[in-house]
């Protein structure tokens with residue numbers, strides 16, 4: 001079957017993919033980012049196509065509508081908002097998951113034609129601090145390094161980055177380089193002991209929010225060691241480099257020494273740095289150290305902000321943040337704004353920056369936004385203080401949502417829903433973390449009436465009277481316009497220049513190979529950049545909302561290996577859910593206040609609360625609790641963590657402090673705990689606490705807990721799955737609070753339901769799920785089933801290797817039988833031989849399991 005060259009739609013590594021229309025795919029051996037490899041999420045991309053719940057037709061006020069009617073309604077909503085509140089009463093909220101062409105069109109509509117700076121992106125939650133840090137240090141938003149630098153470095157420092165899970169292919173490249181050159185060192189700075197720490201030379205468990213203090217300490221150390229620089233701002237930066245980290249002095253001294261003595265050092269930073277009320281200072285504190293030590297602009301050296309989304313960089317290039325202009329032009333330079341106005345022939349170029357995401361939704365909550373168009377993002381779940389964001393969305397008179405799925409918390413609230421093309425259907429470009437522009441190409445037909453986002457924007461613009469400026473024939477035409485804009489004469493020199501791509505023909509664009517900017521002339525490939533830079537003073541500030549006697553713990557949030565954000569694409573895929581099926585709160589056992597591992601616990605903050613499965617994890621630094629960001633109303637409504645997360649922002653970048661909220665931990669008392677396995681999904685509102693889990697093809701698990709009487713819950717839940725001609729096999733011990741039931745038809749298991757007073761009294765799910773695959777279960781199996789036999793057998797074990805379905809227990813037993821290296825574990829079990837995303841966890845098991853001496 002013919003293969004199409006395209007790019008993975010998940011993380012900012014930007015791996016090349018070769019895809020066939022039937023959904024089979026493999027890594028592109030020719031793509032410079034991945035050279036043929038794909039991680040667990042990339043490998044499972046084929047399973048995310050053809051998902052149920054696609055938004056296939058436009059809807060207005062809950063009813064199916066024609067595209068014409070829906071676009072008319074959007075235009076009318078914006079016209080009314082303009083009439084009532086002027087340009088500032090309108091807004092767009094977009095995303096790093098748009099293609100550059102869509103992004104460019106959205107930004108042009110908002111800033112050039114609606115006349116508002118109110119277009120912000122979910123990159124505000126993601127990269128805004130790095131952008132601001134770059135602009136303060138380099139005068140422009142640019143990442144100087146390239147991926148190869150991670151392989152050429154002698155020291156790689158990860159700051160607030162769980163690279164092993166969030167940028168797995170880059171992590172594998174790093175690990176391969178370390179295997180080839182064992183002298184190369186890896187330091188991880190993270191309050192948690194993450195998978196990225198496996199095999200690291202040093203892990204500094206920094207107290208949350210203290211990175212500025214750490215890099216200020218490093219700056220003082222470098223200065224004391226005699227490092228000097230002619231870049232401006234050094235004296236102030238050193239004078240104000242204060243703060244104490246509380247880290248172990250010997251470990252700290254080792255880090256300071258390694259950094260000072262290793263010219264080839266790369267510091268890669270991500271959300272542990274950016275998502276902070278001192279995020280911009282964290283970026284500059286890191287860059288300051290690279291400037292003073294001279295670790296920049298050379299092979300294997302430099303500060304490296306890694307981007308999260310597939311096209312976070314593209315959004316920055318087209319200027320689709322509330323405080324930036326297209327093509328890295330600058331509002332602060334009047335001639336640059338004028339050049340843009342002329343280029344666009346814009347009737348009404350926004351006079352200045354608009355509202356940043358947190359402020360934008362606050363304004364909407366206050367009734368100041370009449371029309372808001374949300375595109376390719378799920379703010380009802382991903383913004384902090386999400387309960388308030390939800391209210392703001394409800395209150396907005398004209399809320400438009402463009403999405404591929406009907407099943408998102410934000411799409412649910414929209415008055416107008418526009419079906420967008422998704423990955424494999426849309427066509428355009430994305431830019432990865434090392435400035436490489438790659439093509440996403442369509443290899444499947446458009447489903448239903450789904451259309452590209454740029455087209456919907458152009459249609460609305462035309463209805464508002466600006467058709468000529470949006471009369472593109474397709475993405476290639478938009479790309480040319482964008483590329484030419486970057487070549488406009490500018491008073492100040494800018495590195496971002498892709499004007500060499502401005503005259504690509506449609507055929508050139510169709511065939512465009514991965515291309516790194518700057519590309520000022522056709523055929524060029526950009527490389528490492530050595531921008532002029534300055535020091536920025538970064539006095540230490542603690543997190544905006546301190547922990548207290550009432551809220552003594554610091555809530556950290558972040559990502560899991562196999563889930564993507566609000567789970568709209570990864571959540572329904574069983575093998576991606578298998579690794580971490582329930583929403584958890586991980587905490588050091590000594591901070592668990594006596595709550596057992598596996599119990600349900602409640603986290604309260606001044607903003608809201610969430611109920612989660614408690615996990616004891618000695619790898620979490622004392623005083624912290626880690627909760628994944630992913631769960632939504634669709635999968636576990638009581639576990640939506642952002643309802644509790646504080647909305648404090650960085651004063652420079654406006655990026656929210658998603659990595660630090662004061663919380664307290666307490667029990668979540670329930671009358672019963674249980675689970676229901678069924679052949680269809682019964683949704684996520686079955687009980688006071690529900691986690692919906694796709695367990696396997698055609699099999700759904702519902703983890704449950706409730707406050708009602710167990711016997712009542714048992715009867716109510718059984719009634720939900722009852723079917724004609726099916727019979728219940730029951731085992732009840734009401735005095736002990738035990739209720740067990742299996743629904744069987746013609747010997748085939750249809751559902752089973754288990755309730756117990758305590759989570760520890762429930763049998764392992766994996767074994768029961770296995771019984772669903774059998775054509776008929778015999779009477780012995782029935783008895784075992786109700787007795788929950790394997791309850792006293794082996795404990796349930798998580799699937800570590802999702803490619804080959806290998807559990808931790810199987811890996812441990814292979815280690816116990818003598819497989820003492822990752823390669824031998826791979827030979828014995830196949831674990832780790834697929835995409836490789838589980839290799840750090842296999843390494844952790846190897847380190848933790850005593851290996852028998854050879855006889």
Ligand SMILES: Nc1nc2c(c(=O)[nH]1)N[C@H]1C(S)=C(S)[C@@H](COP(=O)(O)OP(=O)(O)OC[C@H]3O[C@@H](n4cnc5c(=O)[nH]c(N)nc54)[C@H](O)[C@@H]3O)O[C@H]1N2
Nearest residue numbers: 160161162166208209270271272308309558559561564565
């Ligand atoms: N599997 C998966 N991969 C993804 C994504 C996904 O959803 N799933 N999303 C993509 C996106 S958009 C992004 S932005 C990236 C994010 O990639 P990362 O930034 O690597 O991911 P996070 O888990 O959000 O946070 C990283 C680490 O910051 C640590 N941390 C918390 N507070 C602090 C602190 O004060 N200081 C320091 N030094 N560390 C701290 C956390 O413990 C966490 O381990 O991942 C991308 N890749």
Ligand SMILES: Nc1nc2c(c(=O)[nH]1)N[C@H]1C(S)=C(S)[C@@H](COP(=O)(O)OP(=O)(O)OC[C@H]3O[C@@H](n4cnc5c(=O)[nH]c(N)nc54)[C@H](O)[C@@H]3O)O[C@H]1N2
Nearest residue numbers: 122125126376377378382402403404420557565566629658
């Ligand atoms: N507590 C906490 N909160 C966080 C974070 C954290 O670490 N902790 N991280 C933050 C970060 S870094 C990020 S990036 C955000 C991510 O948060 P969101 O952007 O809200 O999350 P997604 O689930 O990726 O939402 C993307 C939506 O776009 C849709 N989509 C995909 N492709 C297209 C397309 O081509 N067109 C259209 N119209 N729709 C499309 C998908 O179906 C999905 O519904 O979350 C932020 N929120």
Ligand code: SF4
Nearest residue numbers: 008010011015039042
């Ligand atoms: S590392 Fe994985 S998720 Fe990221 S682009 Fe590559 S295959 Fe996709």
Ligand SMILES: [Mo]
Nearest residue numbers: 125126308309
């Ligand atoms: Mo992100």
